[in-house]
Amino acid sequence: MAHTWIRVREHARLTTDAIAPDLDRAQISPSAFDWLCRLQAGFGQQGARLVEVENRCWLRLDNHVGVLQTPCGTGIEILPKHHEAQEDPAKSRALLSRLIASALDLPHRRTEVAEVQLFDSPLIEWVMRQFLLALDQLIKRGLRFDYQRVEEEQPFLRGQLDMAKQMRQPPGRQHLFHLRHDLFLPDRPENRLLRLALDKVCQAAQEATNWRLARELAGYLHEIPSSRDVRQDFARWRTDRLMAHYQAVRPWCELVLGQQMPLAIQGASQGISLLFPMEKLFEQHVAKVLRGKLYVGTRLHPQAASEYLCQHDDKGIFQLKPDLLLTAGPDTWVLDTKWKRLNEQDRDKKYGLSQGDFYQMLAYGLKYRQGQGALVLIYPKTDNFTKPLKPFTFSDELELQVWPFDLENDELLGLSNCSIPLEFTRITTDAA
Structure with missing residues (x-):
């Protein structure tokens, strides 16, 4: 699905009426307007506020920054409002990317913001780019495989014969053997999470370089199933010495999958939505600098x-x-x-x-x-x-x-x- 991107600042006003757009107000589709209202209803039940309805025809954004992608294909990039005057969006995007990297303690060598300014694309493309680059380095160093026990019935002997089951084999099936053996497979929690995150990036990437790299990497992970329980698989993500080369990609994987809570607020949309309370990003960044x-x-x-x-x-x-x-x-x-x-x-x-x-x-x-x-x-x-x-x-x-x-x-x-x-x-x- 092709996305129509709208770029505004925090506290901007959105409407369905035809207006001259700038960083403080913009026009969105009626379907995106209605979706934001429904999204706010869900946040309101949790005590959070995303937008405020004004006169039934305007929505005023709160102090969340980041990216929202609606089911109808409208993408909204919300940048920090650091100055009163109209700012250069590239500088605001660079500031936001630096604050996110600082607050989430992402590896510094991966958080250079120069490439954010190389193309006029939303912040989400930069996040996906960092994930793809980290995943590319991981694949070059080698994915971790693990032994998995397989129990199956075959007409040939392989591995260990399960004598208890074999002795209970009914007449007519005595030519089949109950076997137990181990397979060396890449199906492990870390790889399943990376496959799920890569699938989301393949669907959401619009920038040509990201699109090509995502599909190239998908060929290396095509045999790995996607994670079905994200929370449980992250809890089982190992951090021992043999998994040290996985640590650089984990924060970006968490960011793509919306697991950086409570800083990130994940919306129910078809694409990747990353929303951060700006006061939290500022607080975390100041704390890191003062430390x-x-x-x-x-x-x-x-x-x-x-x-x-x-x-x-x-x-x-x-x-x-x-x-x-x-x-x-x-x-x-x-x-x-x-x-x-x-x-x-x-x-x-x-x-x-x-x-x-x-x-x-x-x-x-x-x-x-x-x-x-x-x-x-x-x-x-x-x-x-x-x-x-x-x-x-x-x-x-x-x-x-x-x-x-x-x-x-x-x-x-x-x-x-x-x-x-x-x-x-x-x-x-x-x-x-």
């Missing part, structure tokens, strides 16, 4: 959950989970990430800050820092937010810092003026 800047003796705890807002009936209630918690001996520092664009010049609108976020940070400060020290809110650096804001004071002993994180250089701005045990020299994720 490479820790002083000796400092530990970083993502999503710490050791404190509660209050006690009720001698038990904690309303658990407090800051995104990042740093500990060095008895000292503790609380950092929280927010994927939102601030404006350092707009004092009247409080720079775009949320009062709810400040209440949240105050609770973190009272419980994790006993009402003393500094807390940090981290937002992405943009053209309108280039330097840390002046501190916000909760009390004489507790204040809140608001710092930008430079996604271009993987640098947290503001460390040089704070006692947090992190290196403030520029360190990229290559060193993390």
